[in-house]
Amino acid sequence: MKQLRALALLPLMASPALAEGELKLYHWFEYIPQELVDKFQSETGIAVTIDTFDSNEAMLASLKAGKIGQYDITVPGDYMVEIMAGEGLLDTFEPAELPNFGNIAPQWLDVPFDPGRKSSIPYQWGSTAFAVNRDVYQGDINSLTILFDPPEELKGKINMLDSQGEVLALASIYMGMPQCNTDRDQLKALMDMLLAAKPHWASFGSDTAKDVLVSGDAAAGMIYNGFSAKARAEGANVEYAYPKEGFVVWMDNAVLLRDAPNRENALKFLNFLLDPENAGTLTNYTAYTAGVTGVEPFLTEEIRNSPENNPPADAPNGSFVAVCDEATQKLYDAIWTNLKK
Amino acid sequence: MKGVRHFPGFLAITLVCLIVLYAPLLVVTVYSFNGSTSITQWGGFSWRWYIDVFTGPEAPRFGLAARNSLTIAVLAATAATIIATAASLAMVRGGKFRGRNASFALINLPLMVPEIVTAVAMLIFFTMIGIKTGYGTILIAHIAFCIPFAYLPIAARLQGIEPFYEEAARDLYASRARAFAHVLLPLMAPGVISGWLLAFIISLDDFIITNFVKGAGMETLPTAIFGSVKQGIKPNIMAISTLMLLASASLVTLSWLINRKGQRSP
Amino acid sequence: MAGAGPSGKSGKDAAWAPLALPLMLPTWAVIGFFLLLPVLLMVVYSFLTKEFRGGVIWEFSLAAYDQFFISRGLFGDEPASIEWTYIGIFWRSLWQAAVATGLCLLIGFPTAWFIATRPPASRSIWLFLVTIPYWVNLLIRTVSLKFLIRDNGPLNEFLMGIGLTSGPLPLVNTNLAVQLGLFYSYLPFMVLPIYAAVERYNFALSEAAADLYASRWRTLREITLPVVKPGIIAGCLLVFIPSLGAFLAPDLLGGAKTFMIGSLIDEQFKGSQGNWPFGAAISVILMSLVLLSLLFYARAQRSQK
Numbered sequence: 001m002k003q004l005r006a007l008a009l010l011p012l013m014a015s016p017a018l019a020e021g022e023l024k025l026y027h028w029f030e031y032i033p034q035e036l037v038d039k040f041q042s043e044t045g046i047a048v049t050i051d052t053f054d055s056n057e058a059m060l061a062s063l064k065a066g067k068i069g070q071y072d073i074t075v076p077g078d079y080m081v082e083i084m085a086g087e088g089l090l091d092t093f094e095p096a097e098l099p100n101f102g103n104i105a106p107q108w109l110d111v112p113f114d115p116g117r118k119s120s121i122p123y124q125w126g127s128t129a130f131a132v133n134r135d136v137y138q139g140d141i142n143s144l145t146i147l148f149d150p151p152e153e154l155k156g157k158i159n160m161l162d163s164q165g166e167v168l169a170l171a172s173i174y175m176g177m178p179q180c181n182t183d184r185d186q187l188k189a190l191m192d193m194l195l196a197a198k199p200h201w202a203s204f205g206s207d208t209a210k211d212v213l214v215s216g217d218a219a220a221g222m223i224y225n226g227f228s229a230k231a232r233a234e235g236a237n238v239e240y241a242y243p244k245e246g247f248v249v250w251m252d253n254a255v256l257l258r259d260a261p262n263r264e265n266a267l268k269f270l271n272f273l274l275d276p277e278n279a280g281t282l283t284n285y286t287a288y289t290a291g292v293t294g295v296e297p298f299l300t301e302e303i304r305n306s307p308e309n310n311p312p313a314d315a316p317n318g319s320f321v322a323v324c325d326e327a328t329q330k331l332y333d334a335i336w337t338n339l340k341k
Numbered sequence: 342m343k344g345v346r347h348f349p350g351f352l353a354i355t356l357v358c359l360i361v362l363y364a365p366l367l368v369v370t371v372y373s374f375n376g377s378t379s380i381t382q383w384g385g386f387s388w389r390w391y392i393d394v395f396t397g398p399e400a401p402r403f404g405l406a407a408r409n410s411l412t413i414a415v416l417a418a419t420a421a422t423i424i425a426t427a428a429s430l431a432m433v434r435g436g437k438f439r440g441r442n443a444s445f446a447l448i449n450l451p452l453m454v455p456e457i458v459t460a461v462a463m464l465i466f467f468t469m470i471g472i473k474t475g476y477g478t479i480l481i482a483h484i485a486f487c488i489p490f491a492y493l494p495i496a497a498r499l500q501g502i503e504p505f506y507e508e509a510a511r512d513l514y515a516s517r518a519r520a521f522a523h524v525l526l527p528l529m530a531p532g533v534i535s536g537w538l539l540a541f542i543i544s545l546d547d548f549i550i551t552n553f554v555k556g557a558g559m560e561t562l563p564t565a566i567f568g569s570v571k572q573g574i575k576p577n578i579m580a581i582s583t584l585m586l587l588a589s590a591s592l593v594t595l596s597w598l599i600n601r602k603g604q605r606s607p
Numbered sequence: 608m609a610g611a612g613p614s615g616k617s618g619k620d621a622a623w624a625p626l627a628l629p630l631m632l633p634t635w636a637v638i639g640f641f642l643l644l645p646v647l648l649m650v651v652y653s654f655l656t657k658e659f660r661g662g663v664i665w666e667f668s669l670a671a672y673d674q675f676f677i678s679r680g681l682f683g684d685e686p687a688s689i690e691w692t693y694i695g696i697f698w699r700s701l702w703q704a705a706v707a708t709g710l711c712l713l714i715g716f717p718t719a720w721f722i723a724t725r726p727p728a729s730r731s732i733w734l735f736l737v738t739i740p741y742w743v744n745l746l747i748r749t750v751s752l753k754f755l756i757r758d759n760g761p762l763n764e765f766l767m768g769i770g771l772t773s774g775p776l777p778l779v780n781t782n783l784a785v786q787l788g789l790f791y792s793y794l795p796f797m798v799l800p801i802y803a804a805v806e807r808y809n810f811a812l813s814e815a816a817a818d819l820y821a822s823r824w825r826t827l828r829e830i831t832l833p834v835v836k837p838g839i840i841a842g843c844l845l846v847f848i849p850s851l852g853a854f855l856a857p858d859l860l861g862g863a864k865t866f867m868i869g870s871l872i873d874e875q876f877k878g879s880q881g882n883w884p885f886g887a888a889i890s891v892i893l894m895s896l897v898l899l900s901l902l903f904y905a906r907a908q909r910s911q912k
Contacts, residue, residue: 024557029572034398049558052568057879064661065876066468070475070557087660156777162863164879184682191681203780203862211573216759217779326659333880334681340866341692346724346810348823354717355733358798361714361791362740365751368761372754424633431630436621444631447638453901454646455852457869458890461876465652465887466645485641488634507622517626546744549854553876563744570750570859582747589742597735 022047023265026067026074028252029054029207031124033285040272046265054207055163056080063089069259072266075123077250079165079321082113084255090119091256097267100274108251108291121270122291124226124283125251126309127318128166131228131238136219141241144174147222148197155200157219159212162204164336166248169321170222173246180324182331191335198339213238225308226287233287233302240308242315249318251291366586373579390580397577399569406565409476410545413561417483418491418541424484425491425536426529433499451486459486460553467554475556482554483547487540494539498532531599538596542589646894653887661881671888693871693889697896700868703782703857704850707789708797711846714790715797716839722798723805734802741795749855752791753779780862788856789846796845804838805831840907848897868893 025032029052037048053059056077063074068089076084084090095101098121108122132141137153148171150158160167171194172179177186202218212218213231223231228240254273260266272278279290280298289309296304303309324332373391377384394400428448431438451459459482467478506528510520526533548563555564562585569578623630656668678690722733740748755762756778763775778784808831816826832839854869861867866874868889875886 026557029568051558051560054571055879057881058877061661061877061881064881065464066471066474067557070473083660187681198864201864204864205862207571208573215573215757217757329659331681333882336879337692337866340864341696346813348717348720348827351717351721354714355721358714358718358794359736362737362794364762365748365755365791366740366743368755369747369751424637427630428634430623431627434621434623435627435630436624438624438627438631440628440631444634447643448634450638450642450646453848453897454642455848455869455893455897457852457854457872458646458649458894459642461872461886461890462645462649463641464876465883466641466648469648481637481641485637488638504622511622542742546742548744548746563746566744567746570746574750574754578747578750582743582751585747586739586743590739593735593739593742597731 021262021265022049023073023262023269024048024071025050025269026059026063026071026257027052028075031075031252031286033281036278036281036285039278039281040269043272044265044268046262046268048269057164060084060087060089063257068257070261071257072260072262073254073269074257075252075254076120077252077321078111078113079323081120081253081255082323085114085119089258091258091260091263092118093256093267093270098271098274100271103274103276103279103292103294105291105293111251114253120253120255121274123252123254123273124286124288125249125291126225126288127242127247127249127311128161128170128222128224129241129243129247130220130222131213131231131240132220133213133216133218134237134239141239142244144170144243144245146220146241146243148174148193150197150200150220154220156202158201159203159205159209159218159221160201161206161209161222163206164332165321167222168332168336169248169319173248173319176245179319179322180328182328187331187335191338194335194339204340210234224288229287229303229306229308232308242311244316246316247318249320366582369574369579370583370586373576373583375576375579378576390576391584393577394580394584399577402560403562403565403581406560406562409479409560410562413476413480413483414541414544416480417487417544418537420484421487421491421540422495422533422537425488425495425540426533428488429492429496429499433496434504448489448492450489452489456549460550463550464553473556474554475559478554478556479551479559479561482550483544486547486550487544490543491536491540494535495529495532498529498535502528534599535596538592542592649887650891653884653891655884657882657884659881661876661883663883668884671882671884674885675888675892696866696871697868697892699865700851701896703785703789703867704847704853706786707793707850708843708846710786710790711794711797712839712843715794715842716801719798719801719838719842720805723802723808730806734799737798738795745792746855748792749788749859752788753784753860756784756787779860780864782861784860785857785867788860789850789853792853792856793846793849796849797842800841800845801835801838804835804841808834837908840904844900844904847900851897852893 023046025048027050032050037050040046041048051071053062056079059074059076060080060083063071063084064087081090095117101117101121104117104122108125109117111117114120130144130147132146132154136157137151139151139153146154147158147160168190169179171190172181175186175190175193177183177190181187181190203212205212209221209223210227210231213221213223213228214234214236216236223240225240228238231238254270256263256266256270273282274292276292276294277298279292280295283290283295284298284300284303287303287306287308374386374388375384376387376389394403425448428444432441432445432448435441454462463478463482467474472478502525507520507525510524511517515523546563547561548567551561552564552567555561560568566578566581569575652663653671654667654669656664656666656670658664674690675693676690677687678692679685679687718737722730722737725733754760757763758775758777758779762778763772766772766776767774778787812830812834813826816830817823821829852869852872853867854873857863857865857867857870863870872886872889872893874880875882875889
């Protein structure tokens with residue numbers, strides 16, 4: 001049967017292998033619409049292959065374990081751009097190499113994690129907080145207590161992202177502590193709070209975060225805002241919260257990797273992503289927000305006005321995940337291991 | 342004298358065992374014909390997910406992964422079978438040569454080391470010696486862990502063949518190579534074929550090791566499926582799984598028929 | 608671990624003795640170079656210094672083993688005591704694997720026995736039925752099981768439909784689900800070796816015992832079991848070893864809430880902690896456990912003879 005399948009597909013596979021070369025993209029799961037990839041392929045004749053990862057850390061680990069030099073582009077979050085630059089994993093480009101460079105929205109041009117945008121361009125940005133199924137719980141969801149000290153209706157029905165950095169950052173925000181904290185009493189309190197909260201959680205899962213809300217396996221979940229919008233679009237009666245204590249904001253960036261086997265094609269792709277129409281297509285799919293000027297005309301009504309993308313006026317500012325030094329990171333590693341032991 | 346063989350309840354437990362083994366697969370097979378996009382609601386009988394497997398947006402990716410899986414499995418099984426055949430001649434017909442015990446341990450090593458450990462060790466090794474991970478590293482890893490699976494049926498078969506067939510051929514002045522090619526190998530054939538099939542399926546099925554040693558843009562069917570099911574099981578995955586069940590069942594049937602035929606001859 | 612063991616009758620069948628070493632060479636080359644050498648290298652890595660966020664520095668260090676066994680508090684300045692975190696993770700993995708092995712034995716032994724006592728013609732059909740699901744990709748089987756037992760999945764709907772339970776049984780994301788998953792993954796590994804042992808068993812022994820008025824159960828316990836014991840032990844090992852390092856079942860069925868040995872190792876190489884020497888050290892400790900259980904198996908087999 002499988003042989004038959006493979007044979008049936010042979011003619012299909014022969015076609016995209018054109019002479020214009022290829023592009024190897026290391027990307028998040030479910031983060032680029034096929035139509036956009038198809039459009040790039042038909043415009044340039046470059047064959048795109050995509051591998052996926054489910055956390056910034058997994059991507060970094062895999063690049064360090066020998067995959068650097070095999071991919072052209074990857075899509076790290078803000079703090080990971082900084083880490084990767086520090087590890088020497090990024091290549092740089094000149095603005096002149098990207099004709100659409102000027103389309104980068106001004107507030108995302110000179111970012112602390114890549115001053116002057118030498119290796120990266122904005123991909124999408126959004127927030128990480130949580131969503132609640134309104135059929136199950138109708139009360140106030142304006143606070144992170146929903147995740148860390150949940151009401152009776154939600155106990156045992158919560159999914160957390162399986163991402164050390166974001167969970168610990170959100171927990172720190174809930175406790176009103178700085179990130180990369182070295183204060184002993186505060187860290188102990190953080191750990192105790194997490195250990196007390198864990199029995200109320202049903203599961204840890206990042207890639208399953210949307211699915212568990214749609215299928216009803218979880219009634220509330222820590223989730224990215226656009227992922228929550230997608231869950232709602234798929235029929236789950238979920239509401240995304242911008243909690244009063246704060247939340248995590250992030251920006252994912254397309255970066256040029258060191259030793260990229262197809263540097264020219266990679267630059268073409270980066271430039272392609274900065275085109276407002278393409279950025280619009282991308283945003284309509286991911287349901288986050290683009291960092292490119294001029295995308296608004298290309299956005300659908302639902303995306304432009306989605307409650308997930310438009311925080312209420314009284315919502316606090318979000319915080320980026322901070323990069324800690326080795327000694328501090330060790331403390332957070334220990335807390336995470338303790339949480340999952 | 343049936344009494345000592347039959348125990349009350351054993352039939353019932355066997356049936357429980359079969360239900361446990363088949364229930365999840367049957368449920369998935371049934372739901373693969375679900376016309377609805379939702380996996381929780383039944384939307385009438387439909388072939389749409391089977392059509393989707395071949396023509397849907399993920400078809401090229403799965404097609405490529407299936408082709409990689411198949412070629413790797415064929416190459417790895419063939420190489421492992423040749424190596425295992427040679428090894429079984431040495432182990433079964435080689436007398437008490439030096440290093441025999443160590444060799445036996447080495448053949449079985451892939452069975453004794455937990456898969457995750459093998460995966461990690463190979464990743465470290467390939468990274469350290471600077472081999473670029475990709476098709477080649479998957480292939481070599483698969484050959485290594487398929488050897489014991491190919492070896493088991495081949496050695497078992499060889500043990501069942503009395504040495505005098507070959508001796509008779511040698512007595513008639515056939516060279517060792519001729520005696521092997523014309524007498525011993527045909528006798529070993531059922532074992533060699535089941536060894537190949539076993540290695541083939543083991544290679545086709547492997548996920549953990551492949552996931553660690555695969556390179557950029559290289560997917561096998563299991564890693565491609567893992568990429569999809571991690572986000573939740575979808576109807577097209579159920580269709581693929583049903584197709585795989587069919588493929589595996591036909592392969593096992595084939596191997597079983599060959600083996601049965603082999604058992605009837607000497 | 609069947610096949611031509613070192614104890615095979617090797618004196619007579621030595622026709623290929625002159626070529627034995629060259630014939631073994633490809634095996635040594637492939638497994639020796641691409642498996643044994645990497646495993647040895649991993650042992651070396653477990654004694655190296657970690658590089659922050661993945662990789663190693665080539666300097667000798669016991670830090671990985673120190674981290675595993677010795678606790679100095681969260682901030683590393685308390686007096687040294689035994690670190691229970693990782694021992695606890697090992698203990699839980701051992702326990703999960705043991706429960707799964709026990710479940711497999713409970714269901715697998717009667718099944719193997721039943722099949723081995725069928726007439727030869729129907730025997731292979733039963734065996735065939737037991738082995739087919741095993742050839743379906745482990746990943747798909749695990750996901751199928753999850754689909755079946757989820758809160759609003761077919762099993763719970765069925766149970767509520769026939770009025771056996773009033774609400775859904777909470778199965779997914781529990782330890783029980785992981786144990787069920789391991790049991791389901793490796794059940795055929797238990798059935799096959801026991802089947803092979805029972806099939807070879809000479810039932811005349813049992814009949815003799817029965818003639819002496821021993822009950823069926825007593826005959827089973829005192830006459831048959833000792834003879835088929837190697838098959839049982841082999842089956843237990845074949846279930847226990849892969850369960851110990853299992854990775855998919857805890858992740859998919861257990862909700863990834865707690866580390867198991869497999870996911871703890873994975874975390875060191877693919878997760879956020881990026882500590883290669885520590886991952887290598889955990890692997891070395893896991894491998895030592897497996898070797899210990901194999902030694903136990905070898906001793907049990909020897910005492911048999």
